[in-house]
Structure formats: C-alpha cells, structure tokens
Amino acid sequence: MQSIQIYGAGMSGTFLFYLLKNEGFDVKIKDIRKTPDCRCAWGTMYKEAKELYKMIGLDLDDYILSKPKEIIANSIEFKNKYVVIFDRKRLLEDLWKDLKFGEINANLFVDATGAARKYLPLIANDKIYPTIQYLEKVEDSKDENIYIYLRKTGYAWAFPLGGDYWHIGAGDIDENRALELINKLREYYDFRTKEKVCECKAKVRLLPPSKCKPFVYNNIVGVGEAIGCVSGLGEGNAPSLKCATILFECIKNNRINEYENIVLKEFEWIEREHEFVEAVQNNERVKALRLLPRVVLFESKRSVEKSLSNFRSLLKLLGI
Numbered sequence: 381m382q383s384i385q386i387y388g389a390g391m392s393g394t395f396l397f398y399l400l401k402n403e404g405f406d407v408k409i410k411d412i413r414k415t416p417d418c419r420c421a422w423g424t425m426y427k428e429a430k431e432l433y434k435m436i437g438l439d440l441d442d443y444i445l446s447k448p449k450e451i452i453a454n455s456i457e458f459k460n461k462y463v464v465i466f467d468r469k470r471l472l473e474d475l476w477k478d479l480k481f482g483e484i485n486a487n488l489f490v491d492a493t494g495a496a497r498k499y500l501p502l503i504a505n506d507k508i509y510p511t512i513q514y515l516e517k518v519e520d521s522k523d524e525n526i527y528i529y530l531r532k533t534g535y536a537w538a539f540p541l542g543g544d545y546w547h548i549g550a551g552d553i554d555e556n557r558a559l560e561l562i563n564k565l566r567e568y569y570d571f572r573t574k575e576k577v578c579e580c581k582a583k584v585r586l587l588p589p590s591k592c593k594p595f596v597y598n599n600i601v602g603v604g605e606a607i608g609c610v611s612g613l614g615e616g617n618a619p620s621l622k623c624a625t626i627l628f629e630c631i632k633n634n635r636i637n638e639y640e641n642i643v644l645k646e647f648e649w650i651e652r653e654h655e656f657v658e659a660v661q662n663n664e665r666v667k668a669l670r671l672l673p674r675v676v677l678f679e680s681k682r683s684v685e686k687s688l689s690n691f692r693s694l695l696k697l698l699g700i
C-alpha cells in the first residue's frame with residue numbers, strides 16, 4: 381500500500397485525505413494555515429456536492445445556510461435550481477478534527493495547494509485573479525437571492541448567509557477594480573453595512589485544466605484548483621471534490637498514468653466555459669453566441685433554470 385503526503389487541506393485535499401484513509405492508505409496532510417481557509421467560497425452545486433460528500437459519510441444538509449430562489453445578475457433574474465450557500469468554514473473545521481496532520485516518508489505527494497500550486501511546476505502565462513471579500517451584517521432585510529454585479533473582466537457577489545448576514549466580495553484583474561466592483565454592487569442593490577464581521581483577500585486561478593499541465597510531475601500529482609478545476613466564473617468547490625475522486629480512483633487502481641486524460645474529459649465543460657468567458661472578454665460576439673447554447677444547456681442541469689434569452693440579455697448589457 382502506498383504512503384501518500386497531501387499538501388493543502390482545503391476542499392480537495394481534505395476530501396482526498398478521507399477517501400484515502402477510509403481505503404486503508406497511509407496518508408498525512410499538511411497545510412500552512414492553523415485553521416481552515418474561510419473566504420467567501422460558500423456557494424456550491426447541491427446535488428453534486430451532496431453525492432460526493434456522502435462518500436465520506438458527511439451530510440451536506442448539516443451545513444446548508446440558504447437556498448437562494450434567484451440569481452440576479454445586473455438585475456436580470458435567473459431562477460436558481462441547485463446552487464446553495466453552505467457553511468464552508470464549519471464544514472472544513474469539522475473535517476479537520478480527524479485529519480492526521482504532519483509529514484511522512486511518502487512515495488506519492490499530492491499538490492492540493494489551490495491557487496498557490498506550490499509543488500508542481502509553474503504554469504506558463506498563469507491567470508490568477510485577486511479577490512476581496514467581507515462578511516457583514518447589512519441594514520434592511522433583503523430577499524435571500526444571490527446578487528451579482530458583472531462586467532467583462534470580473535464580478536462582485538453578495539451571498540445570503542441567513543439572519544441579515546452576507547458575504548460580499550469581488551474578483552477582477554486587479555484589487556482596485558475588484559474594490560470598485562464591490563462598491564458598484566452595494567450601490568446597485570442598496571447593500572449598506574450595519575456591522576462588518578471580517579474581511580480578507582484571496583486569489584483564484586482562472587485557467588482550465590488543459591492549460592494547467594503537467595498534472596503529474598515525477599512523484600507529485602496535482603488536484604483541484606492547482607490543476608485548473610475551476611469554472612470560467614470561478615466555481616471550484618464541487619469541481620475540486622470531483623477531481624479528488626478521480627485522483628483517488630487512479631491511486632487505488634494504480635492508474636496515475638491515466639489521470640490527466642480522465643480529468644480533461646470530465647472537465648470538458650470547464651474548458652468550454654473558459655472559452656466562452658474569454659470570447660466575451662475579447663468582444664468576440666459571434667464566438668460567444670455560438671458557445672452560449674451549450675453553456676446554458678450544461679448549466680441548466682447543474683445550477684440555474686435554462687434561460688437562453690436571459691443570458692442573451694446579459695450579454696447585451698455587457699455590450700456583446
């Protein structure tokens with residue numbers, strides 16, 4: 381049985397640890413943080429995450445904070461199907477309680493360090509966006525929807541956490557622009573801060589897996605955001621869990637050589653979404669409109685109700 385060292389105890393590393401431990405592998409994990417990362421990465425796809433967490437005996441329902449009815453982007457309303465807001469910090473804290481932290485003399489090392497990608501070779505032309513986020517109580521109760529303020533290069537979000545508490549944040553090509561987006565969102569949807577609980581900064585990798593090779597380098601293998609398992613809009617919670625199950629199966633069945641191809645096939649939809657986002661950012665109208673129906677069809681199976689006309693209106697607002 382292989383000994384495995386995981387670096388990074390975020391979404392993918394923590395999940396992978398349990399999958400491996402439950403299978404009898406000798407596994408340890410190490411994180412640079414003393415407590416799990418908080419950030420406002422608290423939206424996820426209910427059906428996918430629920431099924432995946434079942435594999436390690438965890439019930440996602442115990443961590444659901446809200447099930448927003450609508451996702452409102454620049455005032456265009458999308459009916460929400462499966463996006464939920466979960467208490468990511470508490471979930472990770474609970475999982476951390478039974479992790480075996482430390483380092484072992486391993487024969488396989490896993491880079492689960494997310495945007496840091498600390499152990500795999502650097503990516504040429506990496507695309508890392510800065511983000512800023514706040515946890516706060518707001519004045520005046522608001523409907524529990526997800527509110528988005530979008531422009532071509534980035535977007536700001538407000539996620540309901542229940543009881544007038546919200547996560548408000550943004551990501552864009554630089555911090556000033558992210559901050560500007562947050563201010564625009566506050567103004568646009570009238571979010572006024574009553575009590576600021578905390579604020580932090582983070583980073584997100586916005587490159588698809590095909591541009592994050594190699595996934596395997598000597599005896600190091602990457603998982604999750606380290607190898608680009610994040611959608612064009614920055615959704616990486618459920619994808620990083622899915623990626624961990626693929627790695628787990630490859631390790632268990634001695635098929636690491638097939639890992640890269642399986643990941644690329646599984647996340648074809650991420651490639652497509654990045655292509656779509658890039659077309660929008662580059663004002664490639666024909667390409668964006670050509671890619672749109674498949675993006676909408678796919679997302680209608682996992683996030684919002686199918687609504688091609690709403691997406692078209694949104695593109696029009698963005699000048700596409």
Ligand SMILES: Cc1cc2nc3c(=O)[nH]c(=O)nc-3n(C[C@H](O)[C@H](O)[C@H](O)COP(=O)(O)OP(=O)(O)OC[C@H]3O[C@@H](n4cnc5c(N)ncnc54)[C@H](O)[C@@H]3O)c2cc1C
Binds near residue numbers: 392410
């Ligand atoms: C502000 C923000 C909001 C987001 N919101 C959402 C959202 O709402 N929904 C969604 O689906 N996705 C969201 N994402 C993306 C999502 O959080 C990530 O894609 C996902 O967490 C990736 O999981 P991971 O396990 O690959 O990496 P992470 O969860 O980022 O975990 C990486 C871990 O590695 C540790 N680490 C870093 N360097 C080292 C090192 N040198 N040695 C050891 N450990 C190290 C870190 O401390 C961290 O614990 C958001 C991202 C950001 C930045």
